[in-house]
Amino acid sequence: MTHKTKGIVLRTIQYGETSVITTVYTELFGLQTYIVKGVRQSTKKSQTRQMYFQPAAMLDMEVYRNPLKNLQFVKEYKWSFLYNKVLFDVIRNAVAQFMIELFQHAIKQPEANPELFYLLEGSLLQADKGSDIIVANLPLYFILHLATELGFQIQGFYSNETSLLDLKEGMYISAESSHSDFVTGLMAETISKLQYLQFYNELENIKLSRQMRKEVLDTLLRYISFHVTDFKELKSLPVLQEVLE
DSSP: OOOEEEEEEEEEEEEEEEEEEEEEEEEEEEEEEEEEEEEEESSSHHHHHGGGTTTTTTTEOOOOOOOTOOEEEEEEEEEEEEOSSSTTHHHHHHHHHHHHHHHHOOOOOOOOOOHHHHHHHHHHHHHSSSHHHHHHHHHHHHHHHHHHHHHHOBBOOOOOOEEEEEETTTEESSSSSSSSSSEHHHHHHHHHHTOOOOOOGGGGOOOOOOOHHHHHHHHHHHHHHHHHHHHOOOOOHHHHHHHHH
């Protein structure tokens, strides 16, 4: 049987002489791995086809589905959205690649989760369409909302009574923590503001210096590393930090 689904490309490697194996997060089936034949032939048409399977590409796909196999096959594919800026703008591309890599590291269950798909899709669309301030703050929003969808949302909020954010426990507390993995003051307050944003355009109201944005990003990655098994260092992080400077 074949099924039609949206998909977002996470990673692609060469396979054989003319094919690729691509890892795609699909709306219908979650994390899937597909063989795509003939996209690396030395023709102009094949060179164009390879663009469909670069990380962050958003596709409408018709795929074969055999639940007993790890590798599936793609029958047809086309753009579901064609970027205007992400592929050519250094900053927007760095933000998109960071979100793609973080998503790969954080997803441990292959099953379908439409809300996760919509979060990644919506965030990539904002990387292309959003204002400069939205794009700069987007990685912070994405980390917090990814944590929520994965089930380890930070509990509580910043206040005079709960002014300390315990990163290991994932909650705002009033007493001093028994370990050093906590933040307080402006850092804790900023993260609290970010985590309760519901819409991307609200990121316009978060005014951060470059240094503060970098520190918030580092803090949120520390937080997520406590809650994702075998969380690895992100290769895209130094690039993101450099372009946001």
